[in-house]
Amino acid sequence: MPIRPSDKEEEYFARQQAELKRRLAEEARRKLEAEERERARQLHYMKCPKCGMDLQEIGFSDVRVDKCFSCGGLWLDEGELDRILDKEAGFLRRLRSIFS
Ligand SMILES: [Zn+2]
Structure with missing residues (x-):
């Protein structure tokens, strides 16, 4: 007869999964922000902030x-x-x- 996990064990593993997914989502968000910052830097680097022409x-x-x-x-x-x-x-x- 298989051993069924207790409610407390199931809750523990569900919490661990939720925490892992929260961490992965946070990492993905930070990576996206860093990529957006780098894209903006490349787009605006040495461009005039007033008229957009080259500095x-x-x-x-x-x-x-x-x-x-x-x-x-x-x-x-x-x-x-x-x-x-x-x-x-x-x-x-x-x-x-x-x-x-
Ligand atoms: Zn200018």
Whole structure:
């Protein structure tokens, strides 16, 4: 005669299955989010956030700015504003003169 699992055992295994499926669904969601982030990064990398055209990186002194020659926007990466602020007075004027 086969041994039937008790109600408590059945409940235990059902909970384990549910927990496993919840974990797998969470992993699938995280993977999809990471893929979407990567797709968005590839789609928008070095594109102007205002007009969507290509940005051109221009170096001046040790500051590198991303310039959009379509709409005229000028973009800074993390840390570049601090680097500009550390420069001597007149640096921004000299930087502006490059693009005018
Ligand atoms: Zn632009």
